[in-house]
Amino acid sequence: SLTKTRMALPPPSLTRLLTIVAHVDHGKTTLADSLVESNGIISERHAGSLRYLDSLEEEQKRGITMRCSAIGLRHRYSPPKKAAEPQDVVVHLIDSPGHVDFSVEVTTSLLACDGALLVVDAVEGMCARTHNILREAYAAQLVPVLVINKVDRLCTDLGLGCNEAYIRLRALVESVNAACAAMISSARARDNDIDDDDGAVGEGSSSTNRGAFEEEKEEESVWSFDPSRGNVVFCSALHGWGFSVPSLARSLFKSKTLPIRPPLLRQYLFGDVRYRHEDGKIMKWKSEQNGSDDEAMTMFAEFALRPLWDAYEGVSTAAACVETSLSGPGDAKIKADTPGMDSLLAAMQKGSTAATANAGDELHATPTTVSDVQRILQRIGATSAEAVLRAMLRRYRPLSDAVLDAACEHCPNPLVASSTIRNRTLSVRDFAAHDGVPVDDGEQECARECNEEELYRIQESVKQCDTRPDAPTVAHVCKFVVTDRASVTDSDLPSDRGENGEPLSMIMGLTRVLSGTLRSGDVDYYMMGPKYKPGGT
Numbered sequence: 001s002l003t004k005t006r007m008a009l010p011p012p013s014l015t016r017l018l019t020i021v022a023h024v025d026h027g028k029t030t031l032a033d034s035l036v037e038s039n040g041i042i043s044e045r046h047a048g049s050l051r052y053l054d055s056l057e058e059e060q061k062r063g064i065t066m067r068c069s070a071i072g073l074r075h076r077y078s079p080p081k082k083a084a085e086p087q088d089v090v091v092h093l094i095d096s097p098g099h100v101d102f103s104v105e106v107t108t109s110l111l112a113c114d115g116a117l118l119v120v121d122a123v124e125g126m127c128a129r130t131h132n133i134l135r136e137a138y139a140a141q142l143v144p145v146l147v148i149n150k151v152d153r154l155c156t157d158l159g160l161g162c163n164e165a166y167i168r169l170r171a172l173v174e175s176v177n178a179a180c181a182a183m184i185s186s187a188r189a190r191d192n193d194i195d196d197d198d199g200a201v202g203e204g205s206s207s208t209n210r211g212a213f214e215e216e217k218e219e220e221s222v223w224s225f226d227p228s229r230g231n232v233v234f235c236s237a238l239h240g241w242g243f244s245v246p247s248l249a250r251s252l253f254k255s256k257t258l259p260i261r262p263p264l265l266r267q268y269l270f271g272d273v274r275y276r277h278e279d280g281k282i283m284k285w286k287s288e289q290n291g292s293d294d295e296a297m298t299m300f301a302e303f304a305l306r307p308l309w310d311a312y313e314g315v316s317t318a319a320a321c322v323e324t325s326l327s328g329p330g331d332a333k334i335k336a337d338t339p340g341m342d343s344l345l346a347a348m349q350k351g352s353t354a355a356t357a358n359a360g361d362e363l364h365a366t367p368t369t370v371s372d373v374q375r376i377l378q379r380i381g382a383t384s385a386e387a388v389l390r391a392m393l394r395r396y397r398p399l400s401d402a403v404l405d406a407a408c409e410h411c412p413n414p415l416v417a418s419s420t421i422r423n424r425t426l427s428v429r430d431f432a433a434h435d436g437v438p439v440d441d442g443e444q445e446c447a448r449e450c451n452e453e454e455l456y457r458i459q460e461s462v463k464q465c466d467t468r469p470d471a472p473t474v475a476h477v478c479k480f481v482v483t484d485r486a487s488v489t490d491s492d493l494p495s496d497r498g499e500n501g502e503p504l505s506m507i508m509g510l511t512r513v514l515s516g517t518l519r520s521g522d523v524d525y526y527m528m529g530p531k532y533k534p535g536g537t
Helices: 002-008 028-037 057-062 100-112 128-139 162-197 206-222 245-254 262-269 299-321 341-347 370-380 385-396 399-410 414-421 442-463
Strands: 015-022 069-077 087-095 115-121 143-149 232-236 241-243 273-276 281-284 474-484 505-515
Touching: 015 028, 015 100, 015 128, 015 399, 015 414, 028 069, 028 087, 028 115, 028 143, 028 399, 069 399, 087 399, 100 128, 100 474, 100 505, 115 128, 115 162, 115 399, 128 162, 143 162, 143 399, 162 206, 162 299, 232 399, 241 245, 241 385, 241 399, 245 262, 245 299, 245 399, 262 299, 273 299, 299 341, 299 385, 341 370, 370 385, 414 442, 442 474, 442 505
Parallel strands: 015 087, 015 115, 115 143, 143 232
Antiparallel strands: 069 087, 232 241, 273 281, 474 505
16 A cells, blocks of 8 residues: 555655666676675575576576666665764665667666666776766766676686786776766767857856856766775675775774774775885885785785685685585585685685674674684585685675665765756756747736746655655656566556456556655546647647
8 A cells, every 4th residue: 555655665865776787797687686685585595696687588598688677675774974873775776788789778777766886897897888888877967886896807717916906906997987087078078069059158157157167076076986985896796795995994993903094094995005014104005016916015905805815715725625616516515624714714804894793693794713614604505616605705795785885875865866966867847938838818827827836846846856745746757668467466456367368468667756656546647758848739
């Protein structure tokens, strides 16, 4: 019912609308698996390989996403400020295709959401489809979070050392920022050309110019990825681990690994600096002088990557000892006391970003002893190298917490998006005062003024994301989908069989409610296409 729905859904301030976008095979659906698993919808054993949101048979057969899939997730978000209370946020997530043949589905997901998780392969980097998605997301005024996926491949596939991997990741972030800067410059030059063609020449007021300048600086900040700010997540979706620089800085300070407070530490963690343990000083690091891991490592290489590299090396050693490998499971089983697992356990004691487990919930906490490791492996049924890595590393640096925390912190809620950040995209179009409707007498003029007042009320409701019962209901239908009635679990709909007993089909719309509440039975709705004009036919 409507009352139960309102009780289940939080206010707009505790809601996030996110879409996952990327080039094909960069790990969108695998990332979605880990986020879905955090809500207990799928088992931990299948997360990363089930491809839960690829619900079509053809999608599972081909191994690619062909249609958008949406799901609602609950997340316990703890703001970085000490005084802030934890918040229960509902994240509406849309997984979109990466192949260019299904680009219309990507456009649909961008129209319906306020934030975008931009997934980029750490090895392949920026691809052609990535540039196209960047431009579409910018045009739709979305707020992006960069997710660098498959960082594990830098170790397992390319065999890079920690310093070399840091240099590779730094270059990748720089390339994404360069593409965003070029995109913004091109868009502004195009807008200036349009203004010149329209004859919009002249000096505006100083306040107007200052406001435009501040708006441009804010836009540049949104589309600039800086790991120290937390809008960049480093992860391996296949193995379920991920972290951001701010979360790692808080962990290192809390565990007393480094005596530097998080606000300052995060400024150094992803930079060309190293930590000198003898006196606790931060020194300059030069790649041409210290390129090898045998010499001084950058802080990111030492505290972010080194434990992960040791974990992969330890499990690889354990796999070799039981005649199995990282590429496929064998008949033998890896146990907690297998040679090499001690390296994994030691690595997990440094820089864990996992939240403190509740009493009696040791199964989801970072293991500290060999018996803890064995208990987790037995409970999960992890015996192969891949399964052991997934079971251990998701407890060491949980991917879902890193991604959803970054999204809750940087992506706006619908109220902020409609009023400020996406006010152009989410606004109701203001029709011209005399667009096709002549004014002959005072009665028509009065009617027009009433219509303008009503339009203004609707516009303000959309801007404020008004959810009151008496607010006007405005919704944007992003796309229509034809489906079988039998696949829709809604008891209020008619029977799923026709007069002759044949299955019925129905048309469903993927809709974003901008204000008010959608309901059936006592309300009439009017559909207006993109070319609608008042008074027209």
